[in-house]
Amino acid sequence: MMLCRVDGNITATVKHASATGWRFVICQPITADGAEVGSPTIAIDPLGSGLHSRVMVSTDGKHATELVKCRKTPIRNSIVGIIDT
Amino acid sequence: MKLGKVIGKVTLSGQVDSFTGGRWLVVQPLNREALAGKGQPTEPSLVCYDNLGAGVGNIIGYVEGREAAQPFEQDTPIDAYNALIVDTINYMPPKK
Numbered sequence: 290m291m292l293c294r295v296d297g298n299i300t301a302t303v304k305h306a307s308a309t310g311w312r313f314v315i316c317q318p319i320t321a322d323g324a325e326v327g328s329p330t331i332a333i334d335p336l337g338s339g340l341h342s343r344v345m346v347s348t349d350g351k352h353a354t355e356l357v358k359c360r361k362t363p364i365r366n367s368i369v370g371i372i373d374t
Numbered sequence: 375m376k377l378g379k380v381i382g383k384v385t386l387s388g389q390v391d392s393f394t395g396g397r398w399l400v401v402q403p404l405n406r407e408a409l410a411g412k413g414q415p416t417e418p419s420l421v422c423y424d425n426l427g428a429g430v431g432n433i434i435g436y437v438e439g440r441e442a443a444q445p446f447e448q449d450t451p452i453d454a455y456n457a458l459i460v461d462t463i464n465y466m467p468p469k470k
Contacts, residue, residue: 297465299377301435303426304458305445313435313458315377315465317406325467328405328417331375331435341468350441363457365441366375 290369291346294319295338296329307359314338314368316346332366333357345370375435375457377404380428384421392450397424399456401436409465422454433460 293316301313311333318327330346335356338344346366353364378401386398399422407413422436425445435458436442442455 294468296467297463299435299463300461301458302461303428304435305426308458313375315409315463317467325406328376328403329409329465331377340466350439350444353441354444361445363437363441363445363455364375365437365439 291316291318291330291348292321292372293317293330293332293344293346294323295340295342295344297340299331305363307357307362308333308364311335311357311364312337316344316366316368319343330366332368333364334368336368336371338368338371343372344368345372375437377409377460377463378402378420378422378434378436379404379408380430380432380434381419382430390451392446392448393452397427398422399424399428399434401434401454404433406467409463410467420454422456423452424456426456426459428456428459433463434458435460
């Protein structure tokens with residue numbers, strides 16, 4: 290799982306049919322002490338994470354297909370945990 | 375899924391037969407600085423399969439890897455797929 294920090298979200302009307310209704314969140318991969326590493330990725334967010342909160346992002350496409358209930362979805366990243374400490 | 379800016383289009387003269395009828399976009403990946411509006415692109419640009427009709431100048435969300443070939447019935451050798459065209463980006467990194 291990737292340790293990421295939520296840095297914002299995006300809205301998109303024109304998208305793949307399976308992605309309708311999902312919240313797209315900008316996740317910036319960070320190290321354990323919060324230093325930014327690499328470029329931000331977009332993940333769907335079923336848990337409603339807040340801005341600048343640290344989250345666990347799974348890059349497993351299978352979980353995303355079960356979430357959006359469409360076997361043909363191109364979505365890959367999904368937030369699977371909001372980190373407390 | 376990553377964000378990228380469409381900087382051009384590609385038309386193919388020769389291609390794999392499962393690519394017939396595909397539209398192709400040249401996409402420049404956006405890193406942190408580019409998203410914040412400054413900075414030079416560092417990653418190489420790539421060609422994405424497009425099914426949504428994105429134009430030059432749009433910012434799109436493209437998917438790489440196995441999931442890029444999911445939306446096709448038969449197995450196609452595609453590993454970059456345009457999943458959404460971005461309307462608004464609310465990018466607010468914490469100020470140091």
